[in-house]
Amino acid sequence: MAQILGTIAKWAIPVGLAAGAAQSAMYDVQGGYRAVIFDRIQGVKSVSVGEGTHFLVPWLQRAVLFDVRTKPRNISTTTGSKDMQMVSLTLRVLHRPEIKNLPSIYQNLGLDYDERVLPSIGNEVLKSIVAQFDASELITQREVVSAKIREELYKRAKDFNLALEDVSIVSVYV
Structure with missing residues (x-):
């Protein structure tokens, strides 16, 4: 009995260290996510990794997970129309990152890319398009306004390597 316990004690630490090393070399990418690999020597790798269990070099590489599912975002702004009336608009944008450009998005914008980009470009586009129409035209020609906003x-x-699935005007207040 003492010999068995001695053998277990002798092998417990090396087996535990080996299991810990194997565990730290593996990472899992869930469905609807992609991983970008950051290497401490080479920087961000140029290819993103798909779903499943993958291996990396522990302490040298790190997996950064991106949610690539379509997400909604509401953008609201108040701006002047062509006839100088204040108009409040709200857009609903369904967006996702372009998968082939995830490394570039991570390098240039970070994980909060949508919070950095969508409000600014949304407000910019809304203000430029609304300024082309009178307040009454915004209501009567809603489809035309919506199409121009969507296109821009x-x-x-x-x-910014974002794919927009849908853009729709939720509300217009004159």
């Missing part, structure tokens, strides 16, 4: 927002979001 798609262009601006593309510059």
Whole structure:
């Protein structure tokens, strides 16, 4: 009995260290997520990693997880129309990051890319489009206004590697 306990004690620490090393070398990417690998020597790797269990070099590499599912975002602004009336608009934007450009998004914008980009480009586009219409035209030509906003927002979001699934005007108050 003493010999068995001695053998277990002799092997417990090396086996525990090996199991800990193996555990720290593995990471899991859940469904709806992608991982960008940050390497302490080479920086951000140029390819993102898909779903499943993967390996990395512990303490040298780190996996940064991105949620690539479509997410909603409301953008509200108050701006002047062509006839100088104050108009309040709210947009609902369904967006997601472009998967092939995740490393670039991580390098340039970080994990909170949507909080940094969408409010600024949304307000910019809303103000430029609303200034082209009278307050009454914003209501009567809502489809035209919505189409222009959608088109411009798609262009601006593309510059930041964001894919917009849908853009719709939720409310207009004159």
